[in-house]
Structure formats: structure tokens, C-alpha cells
Amino acid sequence: MSGSVHQSAEQLAHALAEARRGRDEGGVPIGAALVVDGEVIAVGRNRRVQQNSAIRHGETDCLEQAGRLPASVYARATMVTTLSPCDMCTGAILLYKIPRVVIGENRTFYGGEDLLRARGVDVVVLDDAECIELMTDFIAREPGLWNEDIGEQ
Amino acid sequence: MSGSVHQSAEQLAHALAEARRGRDEGGVPIGAALVVDGEVIAVGRNRRVQQNSAIRHGETDCLEQAGRLPASVYARATMVTTLSPCDMCTGAILLYKIPRVVIGENRTFYGGEDLLRARGVDVVVLDDAECIELMTDFIAREPGLWNEDIGEQ
Numbered sequence: 001m002s003g004s005v006h007q008s009a010e011q012l013a014h015a016l017a018e019a020r021r022g023r024d025e026g027g028v029p030i031g032a033a034l035v036v037d038g039e040v041i042a043v044g045r046n047r048r049v050q051q052n053s054a055i056r057h058g059e060t061d062c063l064e065q066a067g068r069l070p071a072s073v074y075a076r077a078t079m080v081t082t083l084s085p086c087d088m089c090t091g092a093i094l095l096y097k098i099p100r101v102v103i104g105e106n107r108t109f110y111g112g113e114d115l116l117r118a119r120g121v122d123v124v125v126l127d128d129a130e131c132i133e134l135m136t137d138f139i140a141r142e143p144g145l146w147n148e149d150i151g152e153q
Numbered sequence: 154m155s156g157s158v159h160q161s162a163e164q165l166a167h168a169l170a171e172a173r174r175g176r177d178e179g180g181v182p183i184g185a186a187l188v189v190d191g192e193v194i195a196v197g198r199n200r201r202v203q204q205n206s207a208i209r210h211g212e213t214d215c216l217e218q219a220g221r222l223p224a225s226v227y228a229r230a231t232m233v234t235t236l237s238p239c240d241m242c243t244g245a246i247l248l249y250k251i252p253r254v255v256i257g258e259n260r261t262f263y264g265g266e267d268l269l270r271a272r273g274v275d276v277v278v279l280d281d282a283e284c285i286e287l288m289t290d291f292i293a294r295e296p297g298l299w300n301e302d303i304g305e306q
Contacts, residue, residue, distance in 0.1 A: 054216045055245065060208045068207055071306045091244020091265070092208065096304040112244070115268075151249040153224045 008102045008124055011035050011080045012131075015104065018045040018058065019082045019134055025050050028149050029134045032058035032081040034066050036073055042066035048149055057149075058082065059089035063096070074098050082131045084111040086150060094119055104131030108139060109150065161255045161277055164188050164233045165284075168257065171198040171211065172235045172287055178203050181295075181302050182287045185211035185234040187219050189226055195219035201302055210302075211235065212242035216249070227251050235284045237264040239303060247272055257284030261292060262303065 011033060018031025028046040035041070044062025047053050056064070059081050074096040079085075082104035085093065090112025093101060100122040106113065107127070116123050139146045147153065164186060171184025181199035188194070197215025200206050209217070212234050227249040232238075235257035238246065243265025246254060253275040259266065260280070269276050292299045300306065 048221065052221055054219065054221055054249075055208060055213045060213075060241075063207045066207065068201065068205055068301065070301065071304050074304060087244040087247035088213075088241065089244070091240040091242070091247075094240035094244075096207075148221065148223065151224050151227060 005124070005126070007038075008080075008126060009128075011040070011078065011102055012082070012104050012126055012128060014040050014043055015058070015080045015082045016128075016130060016134075018043050018062075019104075019131070022046055022050075022058075023134065023138065028145065029138050030058040030081070030083045032062035032079060034062050035078045035080060036076050041077075046149065049145070055088070057086060057089050059085055060092050063092055069096075071097065078102055082128075083135060084109050084113055084125075085116075086111045090115055093121065100124070102126065104128045105135070107132055108135040158277070158279070160191075161233075161279060162281075164193070164231065164255055165235070165257055165279055165281060167193050167196055168211070168233045168235045169281075169283060169287075171196045172284070175199055175203075175211075176287065176291065181298065182291050183211040183234070183236045185215035185232060187215050188231040188233060189229050194230075199302070202298070208241070210239060210242050212238055213245050216245055222249075224250065231255055235281075236288060237262050237266055237278075238269075239264045243268055246274065253277070255279065257281040258288070260285055261288040 014033035015031040019029045022045040023029035027049040030046040042065040047056035078100040080102040084106035167186035168184040172182045175198040176182035180202040183199040195218040200209035231253040233255040237259035
């Protein structure tokens, strides 16, 4: 697992492709990828709309797609996500002791990064222009859906 | 919504029934119920085994069964769970700003109670003998499955 910004940006492309797929399905455009030993072993995207789901955020959907894994695999994993992880996804990362998180952007939403760092997780924020644009457009277009997704009125 | 210990124990019965159902299915015996305005609107149970799921813990399964809800409903809800919530389930409770959590027991596993309290959630621990017995038996019988469920080696 490399910590270079170049490799992180390459990994982000997989999560971003999922986010765009979610947008094209009429969903919340947030995607994620789980990378282990340099390989993408699963991708996922927010499926609130597509599956009428309250728990399928980008990261949790990605973990579900990855399937049941032993702790030894999570211990070598990086969670890549287009957006700063919400409290639930932060908790999922902590539950499985995933040591590294790559975040596309945290301007449109600031999630549990401080808690992740406090618990020893290596957090990298790429401040990616395409991730910012995707969320900015979505929030302007669907404020009600976005508020529902983050538990706001 | 009443905060009385008597009503909390009644609410726990719904979560406990789900935990027993999970045990009878060969699963991790943890159950949950979401109570709004005194009514149980959804129940759930850990489905790691039953659905090969990495994200269906008792509380998250319960939130999924409850469906997509506006923040105003979560704001009046109590999450009832047979076991102290793990980091992921703690995060799900925080995401949806559920103001009260009733926990059957926290002797066999101590989850995110401190974080919940620090974030203003009212946490009640019932120290229920049946919940303790259910988990003690399960952990003795299936240590590997239990460790997988909490992300331990």
C-alpha cells in the first residue's frame, strides 16, 4: 500500500466512477472503493434512492459489496471515498479498523475526520475539483434528499 | 416517549425477541427495535450469517427495516438494542441524531456509549440477565464469528 498522492488520486478514480453512476441513476452521488494491497477489491455507492435504503452510503455499500472479511484483510485496507465520511461511515471504518482513508473532498460536507485521526487512522484529503462539483451540483438540485441523507431537517 | 426503566424494559423485549430469532437462525444474537412516540416502528437483528452481511448489525438492520425517514421522526426516536452498540452502530445513531438509546447489557462488549453521551445522547443500560446470557453463550460457542463481527483477529 502506497501513501503517495499520485496513487491516492488513481484510487479516487474508482470511487468517482461510482459517484457518477449514482448520479446517473438519480441517486446521491457519493462513491467509494476498498483497496487492499494495491488492488480494488470492492466498490460501492450511496443507494438511498436506488434501494430505498437508510444505511447504504457509499462506504457502507462498498463494505457490503466486499463481503465478510477477516480482520487481517481490513488491517491492510484503504477506504477511498469521494466525500468526507458521515458519522455512520466513520464508525464502520473504525469498527473494521481500516487504517487509511482517502477522501475526495470535505468542502461540501465535513464528517468524522477528526474522530478518525484521534483513533489513529491515516486520513488524506485530495480536495478534488470533480468531487466538489458533483456534490455542489447535487446539493443545489436536491436539497431535501441531501438533508435526508445526512439526517438534517 | 417515557424514560422510565419499566417502559425501557418493555421496549427491550422487542429487541430481545429479535436476538433470539437471530440465534435460532444460527446468527449473531443481537437485536434492536426503533421506538417512536411509544410505538415500535421497526425491529432488526444482526444478519451477518443470514445475509452474508458486513453491515447488517442489529441497529443498522433495524434502521434499514424502518426505511427512509425524515429527521423529524428520528428526533423523537429511541433505539433499543440488546448489546452496547459497536462503532458503526454508534455512528448510525449519531448520523440520524436519535436522542435516546436503551441498551440491554454492556458486560460482554462495551461499544460507543462514551461517544454517544459526549454527543448528548441519553443512554440507559439495563444490565439485563437474559441479554448477558445470550451473548455469553454465543461468544463461548462461536468465538471466531464473534471476532469477525467486531473486526477483531
